Amino acid sequence: MKRVLLISFAFFCLAGGLWASGSQEAGGEEGHSIKFMTSAAKFQEVFRDIFAQMESDDQMKVDIQVIPDDQYQNLLQIKLTSKEVPDVFMHNAPEHYQSLKVDSTCEDLSGESWIPSMVNPDIVTDKNGKVWAMPLESGSFFGAMYYNADLLAEMGITNPEPKTFDEYKDLLAEIKAKSPDTIPLFMNHRDNWTTQIFMTCGYSIALGDRGPDVYSSIMANKLKFSDVPEFTEVLDDYYSLIAEGYVNEDHLSAGYDEGLAAVASGKAAMIYNGEWTVSSLEAEGAKIGCFPVPWGENNSLSTGAYVQGFFVPKEAASKEGALMFLEKFSSPKYMDQYFAAKPGFPGIKGINGGPINPSLTAMTDKYMSAGNTVYQMNDYMAPLAVLWGELWGSYVEHASGSMSTEEVLAYWDATVADHMQASGQAGW
Amino acid sequence: MNNLYKFYPASFLVPAVFVFGLFFVLPTIMGFGLAFTQYSVYQQVLTYNGLDNFKYLFQHPQFMSAFWNTIEFAVFSTILKTVIGLVLALLLVQPLRSGSLLKTLFYMPCILSPIIVAIMFQTVFRMDGLLNNFLELMHLDFLRQDWMGNGKTVMSTIVTMDVWRWSGFNMAIFIAGLQSIPDSFYEASSIDGASYWQKMIHIRLPLLMPALTINMTSNCIGGLNVFEQVLGLTGGGPGYSSQVIGTMVYQSFSQGYYGKASAMGMIQIVITLALGVLMYRFLSNKEVSY
Numbered sequence: 001m002k003r004v005l006l007i008s009f010a011f012f013c014l015a016g017g018l019w020a021s022g023s024q025e026a027g028g029e030e031g032h033s034i035k036f037m038t039s040a041a042k043f044q045e046v047f048r049d050i051f052a053q054m055e056s057d058d059q060m061k062v063d064i065q066v067i068p069d070d071q072y073q074n075l076l077q078i079k080l081t082s083k084e085v086p087d088v089f090m091h092n093a094p095e096h097y098q099s100l101k102v103d104s105t106c107e108d109l110s111g112e113s114w115i116p117s118m119v120n121p122d123i124v125t126d127k128n129g130k131v132w133a134m135p136l137e138s139g140s141f142f143g144a145m146y147y148n149a150d151l152l153a154e155m156g157i158t159n160p161e162p163k164t165f166d167e168y169k170d171l172l173a174e175i176k177a178k179s180p181d182t183i184p185l186f187m188n189h190r191d192n193w194t195t196q197i198f199m200t201c202g203y204s205i206a207l208g209d210r211g212p213d214v215y216s217s218i219m220a221n222k223l224k225f226s227d228v229p230e231f232t233e234v235l236d237d238y239y240s241l242i243a244e245g246y247v248n249e250d251h252l253s254a255g256y257d258e259g260l261a262a263v264a265s266g267k268a269a270m271i272y273n274g275e276w277t278v279s280s281l282e283a284e285g286a287k288i289g290c291f292p293v294p295w296g297e298n299n300s301l302s303t304g305a306y307v308q309g310f311f312v313p314k315e316a317a318s319k320e321g322a323l324m325f326l327e328k329f330s331s332p333k334y335m336d337q338y339f340a341a342k343p344g345f346p347g348i349k350g351i352n353g354g355p356i357n358p359s360l361t362a363m364t365d366k367y368m369s370a371g372n373t374v375y376q377m378n379d380y381m382a383p384l385a386v387l388w389g390e391l392w393g394s395y396v397e398h399a400s401g402s403m404s405t406e407e408v409l410a411y412w413d414a415t416v417a418d419h420m421q422a423s424g425q426a427g428w
Numbered sequence: 429m430n431n432l433y434k435f436y437p438a439s440f441l442v443p444a445v446f447v448f449g450l451f452f453v454l455p456t457i458m459g460f461g462l463a464f465t466q467y468s469v470y471q472q473v474l475t476y477n478g479l480d481n482f483k484y485l486f487q488h489p490q491f492m493s494a495f496w497n498t499i500e501f502a503v504f505s506t507i508l509k510t511v512i513g514l515v516l517a518l519l520l521v522q523p524l525r526s527g528s529l530l531k532t533l534f535y536m537p538c539i540l541s542p543i544i545v546a547i548m549f550q551t552v553f554r555m556d557g558l559l560n561n562f563l564e565l566m567h568l569d570f571l572r573q574d575w576m577g578n579g580k581t582v583m584s585t586i587v588t589m590d591v592w593r594w595s596g597f598n599m600a601i602f603i604a605g606l607q608s609i610p611d612s613f614y615e616a617s618s619i620d621g622a623s624y625w626q627k628m629i630h631i632r633l634p635l636l637m638p639a640l641t642i643n644m645t646s647n648c649i650g651g652l653n654v655f656e657q658v659l660g661l662t663g664g665g666p667g668y669s670s671q672v673i674g675t676m677v678y679q680s681f682s683q684g685y686y687g688k689a690s691a692m693g694m695i696q697i698v699i700t701l702a703l704g705v706l707m708y709r710f711l712s713n714k715e716v717s718y
Contacts, residue, residue: 070663074682081469081684101469189577189666250555252577252666386683390490397667400579422685423470 031059032321037079037086038064039072041191041256041276042308046341050334058328060321069191069256073099073389080105085313087322093124093133093309095378099385100311102132107312109134112323114330117349123307133309134326135347136338141304142292142364143201143376145185146277147270148263149289149359155179161291163299165237172246175269185241186268187251188259189399192392197272199395200376201302202234206295208374215380221420221427226409234295235398235405242399252400260284274304278357279342289359292367301367305379307347387419456697462690469684481691491692494671498696500583501590501672502651502703508591509647510640513598518632520599521606531603534596542593546660549589550576553661576662579669586670590657594650598643605639606632613718634716641711648707652700 036051043066051062065086067075079085080100091100100106109115110131118124119138124131145168152160155178162168172184189195204211207230214230217223225231241247248254248268260277262268264284271277272293281288292301310329312322328334335351343354367373384391394411397403403411420428466477485491520531537545552558553575560572575585613631622630655674658664664671664679671679673696680689 068663070665071659074679077682077684078678081681190663192665248555250574250577253554253574253662254577390679390683393665393667396665397669400577400666400669402579402667402669419683422466422468 031061032318032324033061033063034087034316034318034321034325035063035065036088036325037067037076038090039067039069041069041193042090044338044342046338049341050329050337053334053337054325054328060325060328062325069193070389076100077386080313083315085315085317087312087316087318088325089311089313090136090308091133091311092304092306093135093311094126095304095306095382096385097126097132098382102126102311103130105314106132107314107316107319107323108132109312109323109326113327114348117330119345119347119349120307123305124309133311134330136308136310137347138307138345139303140274140276140307140345141376142275142290142360143197143272143302143304144275144290144292144363145270145272146263146275146281146288146290148266148268148281149287151182151266151269152289159289162294164294164297168293169241169244169246172241176246182266183248183262183268184246184270186254186259186262186271187242187247187399188254188256188271189252189396190255192389192396194256194259194273195395195399196378196388196392197274198238199231199234200378202238202293202295203228203231203377204302204374205292205298205300206230206234208298208300211374211377212380215377218416219381219383219420219425219427221417224409225412225416226406230296231409232405235395235408237295238395239398239405252396275344275357275360276342278360279344282357288357290357290363292363300372300374301363302376303373304376383420383423383425384416387415391415459690460694462687463694464691465687467687467690469686477687481688482695485688485691485695490668490671491673491676493668494673494676495695497583497670498652498654498672498674498699501587501654502648504584504587505590505594505651505654506644506647508587509594509598510643512591512595513643514602514636514640516595516599517602517606521603531600535600536596537593538597540593542656543660545589545593546657549585549592549661553585577666579666582662582666582670586654586657586661589661590651590654594647598647601639601643602636605636609635634714635718637711637715641708641715644711645704645708649700649704652696652703 036047038047043064047064051060051064054060054062076089076091077100108130110129112131112134114134115121115131118131118135120135121131123138124133124135126132147160149158152158152175155175157171157174157178160171162171175182175184187195207214207228214223214228218225218228242251248262256273259268259271259273260280261284263271263277264281264286266286275290278288278290292299294300310326312319312326316322330348332350335346335348339346339352339354341354343356346353378385378388391412394403394408398405398408417428462474463481464476464478465474466480467474516534520527520534524530550557554560555574555577557575559575563569563571573581575581609632613635614627617627617631653674654672655678658670658672658675659678662670664675673692677689677692677696680692
């Protein structure tokens with residue numbers, strides 16, 4: 001028995017020692033070492049340069065973990081649940097505040113030094129006045145067609161600006177007729193976050209001013225997805241692009257990166273996505289233009305009420321290092337470096353946003369100054385953010401022809417009802 | 429026997445039993461318990477809900493598709509890995525100059541990370557990948573297709589990848605089995621005038637049954653627990669076409685539905701146990717001794 005106790009004691013000492021050394025916070029006089037997690041689409045090459053600079057100038061070592069887009073949300077939620085977390089991660093803020101349960105999983109950043117310098121504090125501040133993420137930008141997501149302007153110019157098409165969805169299809173038909181080897185529109189359903197851009201923007205554009213009322217009725221259980229004719233119309237229109245042969249033949253297995261490569265190289269004419277694609281495409285030497293897709297007879301620009309944010313998990317091993325990382329990153333030294341490589345709308349005051357693509361500037365000026373913008377559907381449905389990956393899968397099934405428009409909307413109705421009831425939402 | 433206990437007392441088992449019990453048995457029992465509750469990140473109070481989770485799952489189209497995909501994967505991967513492993517073993521058990529090199533080459537895929545293998549196979553099965561280029565070269569253009577994007581072929585791409593990875597491992601076990609058959613059996617049968625196929629059917633195969641039992645049982649269990657192969661190669665897509673129980677558990681757990689995720693896990697464990705035990709018993713009854 002004595003021997004058993006001795007062996008058990010030795011075992012626990014060993015296990016305790018290993019645990020203690022594993023959970024020790026990195027840092028101290030020699031600087032900080034943190035783990036930074038992001039998805040493939042959110043990751044930018046300029047991060048490597050910035051982090052190398054941080055390591056040499058600020059003794060801040062950043063270990064980058066890039067996760068495939070189709071696994072990011074699931075993996076992140078598993079990590080937060082199991083408390084095996086990185087020190088900093090990127091995600092859409094405030095879109096994912098609710099799905100990540102930030103009040104119990106993430107650090108409240110409301111007292112940080114960069115808070116007074118935010119350009120658009122409202123966008124990342126929750127209803128209780130708390131900030132859970134440091135914004136990279138002040139505004140984000142202009143859902144539009146981003147096209148290879150040189151390629152279209154070679155076909156004699158300059159500054160295309162369709163006013164209706166039929167006009168848009170005419171443009172695709174013209175491209176196909178003039179250059180049969182060119183893919184008019186590149187779709188990449190392997191990453192289904194790109195698939196859903198058609199719908200989250202299309203629904204809002206097709207609904208126009210009725211959008212907010214329709215969405216709030218759905219969330220209050222007074223209306224079903226399958227009751228909204230505009231949803232059916234958008235899904236049918238979307239499928240017609242595939243059925244009529246305007247897209248790449250491998251659209252079901254192609255990923256986001258392949259889409260960028262295809263448009264940049266001129267293999268494909270355009271891709272439907274957000275403004276973040278512009279700098280990636282321009283980095284490959286392509287001249288890029290853009291226009292919003294009109295759905296039905298409505299011609300407006302769909303935008304998002306979210307930005308890319310840096311979150312710090314409560315269970316971060318190097319929390320002090322993570323907060324210092326945010327402080328460093330928010331400084332002009334690194335923010336300017338970021339926006340020089342990825343021009344955009346900085347989230348922190350005093351930062352040079354860099355040279356923004358003139359076509360993008362013209363598009364946003366035109367629609368925003370006229371007040372002709374709508375928020376994408378996702379922004380009205382925060383409680384469903386945890387289900388996005390599953391629900392967006394039905395759009396891909398639709399693209400493959402396995403689910404009809406009616407089946408997709410019925411699947412949304414059933415899945416959303418289950419979730420809203422299980423999560424105790426009012427009215428369900 | 430008493431001497432053995434003197435050198436290796438039963439108390440040596442305590443740490444192993446403790447660790448196994450704490451990190452495997454206890455979580456499994458707790459998981460089984462959770463399967464009968466509504467427990468989720470949204471309702472963190474344990475409420476017994478009987479068989480509701482199971483009823484829900486067996487009426488859910490996505491889960492049923494994942495269930496049958498898992499069975500399909502297990503059946504085809506088990507048969508193919510075993511047959512290809514056996515053929516390779518029969519070929520490489522012959523005295524060849526390159527025997528050792530070939531055995532190493534065929535065995536190597538099983539030591540690679542499943543994610544690395546998945547990325548490699550993406551380059552094989554994509555539209556402009558190796559397989560379609562090869563078909564074009566052979567003037568078989570009509571066979572070209574989006575292997576990972578077609579709901580009818582996507583499961584076969586995952587089976588192919590898994591078969592490529594594990595056939596060499598099956599081969600190694602079969603080679604060990606073949607080498608343990610005494611030469612005197614072949615010599616005696618040759619004197620009696622037995623042909624190659626007669627030796628195969630009456631000597632090799634019956635005496636290979638222990639190796640076959642090990643291979644088929646482990647292939648079947650591995651097949652029913654498929655997860656990382658799907659996650660790495662197709663992510664369960666396109667749409668829901670290649671979802672398996674493992675990826676559904678992952679999805680449900682990440683959505684915060686622990687009760688449902690546990691119910692799925694329990695279904696997977698029960699199927700694995702039932703089929704594994706049945707297969708093991710059936711095959712081990714066919715084993716012959718000499």
